[in-house]
Amino acid sequence: MSNPRIAFVGAGNMTASLIGGLRAQGVAADAIRASNRSTEKLERLASEHGIATFTDNAEAVAGADIVVLAVKPQVMQAVCRELAAQLPDQTLIVSIAAGITCASLQRWLGAGTAARAIVRCMPNTPSLLRQGVSGLYANAQVNAEQRRQAEQLLSAVGLALWLDAEQQLDAVTAVSGSGPAYFFLLLEAMTAAGERLGLPRETAALLARQTALGAARMACESALEASELRRRVTSPNGTTEAAIKTFQAGGFEPLVQQALSAAAARSAELAEQLSK
Structure with missing residues (x-):
């Protein structure tokens, strides 16, 4: 500076x-x-x-x-x-x-x-x-x-x-300010799921964390959008597609929209309260 x-x-x-x-x-x-x-x-x-x-x-x-x-x-x-x-x-x-x-x-x-x-x-x-x-x-x-x-x-x-x-x-708060917690929640869930599938908890946690790190680096270092990166690792009728279809059947995208909208609304509400 x-x-x-x-x-x-x-x-x-x-x-x-x-x-x-x-x-x-x-x-x-x-x-x-x-x-x-x-x-x-x-x-x-x-x-x-x-x-x-x-x-x-x-x-x-x-x-x-x-x-x-x-x-x-x-x-x-x-x-x-x-x-x-x-x-x-x-x-x-x-x-x-x-x-x-x-x-x-x-x-x-x-x-x-x-x-x-x-x-x-x-x-x-x-x-x-x-x-x-x-x-x-x-x-x-x-x-x-x-x-x-x-x-x-x-x-x-x-x-x-x-x-x-x-x-x-308010939208920044919803996407990135609160965002790390969303990924931590996903890591928690993936670790627990891996453990239920028979992996030792430490192994499941390491697999989930390193996968998150690698995926984040791919997204940051690639010129491709996330949707295209997802498509490239989702083989037709394969294991990834089975998981993705399950996420989507459970309303994954609308749920993310609802969650971020709730965070943004709460951010605006807190701003209103703090301004008084």
């Missing part, structure tokens, strides 16, 4: 992952700060990455070009109101808190200032391994350079994709 000063408010796992990714990209330690109430988390960040840490949020964000809000949604309003008077108008605000809208952030950070540059992000848990994917939405106040900086920030932990509308973050 082009040497912006970055302050993280909140020092949880996602903050640690982002800082680790930035440092791996060559961002200098003295360009990064973090604040948190837990000194234990701060000590770990300072030890692992050599950054300055603070228990006072206002001290941490002083002079920062980018402030990353990485606190729990339930405390976001209090944190924003605490920082409102400390942040210059030109500061880029990056929020990774689920369900907190740009309008709410603007209201809580306003303190009589002009409209702020805000980027909302929805990363997912594989970001902890730098294998994540994040949906990003920028409000109208974010300029081209700030968009580039926000994209580089989230790219430190995986793929970063821009969205055209803030409401699309």
Whole structure:
């Protein structure tokens, strides 16, 4: 990144992952700060990455070009109101808190200032391994350079994709934010099924996990769509076709649609509640 000063408010796992990714990209330690109430988390960040840490949020964000809000949604309003008077108008605000809208952030950070540059992000848990994917939405106040900086920030932990509308973050939450849990559920079910078919549980679990990893890599590294990849491994009247037909007879595709729709609706509902 082009040497912006970055302050993280909140020092949880996602903050640690982002800082680790930035440092791996060559961002200098003295360009990064973090604040948190837990000194234990701060000590770990300072030890692992050599950054300055603070228990006072206002001290941490002083002079920062980018402030990353990485606190729990339930405390976001209090944190924003605490920082409102400390942040210059030109500061880029990056929020990774689920369900907190740009309008709410603007209201809580306003303190009589002009409209702020805000980027909302929805990363997912594989970001902890730098294998994540994040949906990003920028409000109208974010300029081209700030968009580039926000994209580089989230790219430190995986793929970063821009969205055209803030409401699309609910769909991102449904597809990728909650998505890892869907695959874990499938792994649970495949492991249990393998065990019932006579495999030792550890063997069934290893087979399921490695199959998931291999299939994901094939999907990511191929130019073909998932439907075509599936077709190529589904021989007519073969074992794969028998399983696929069973999935589809049970309503697999409509069930996935219902599940993701429920997740997106819940995301919108939580955003409404948190904005009050």
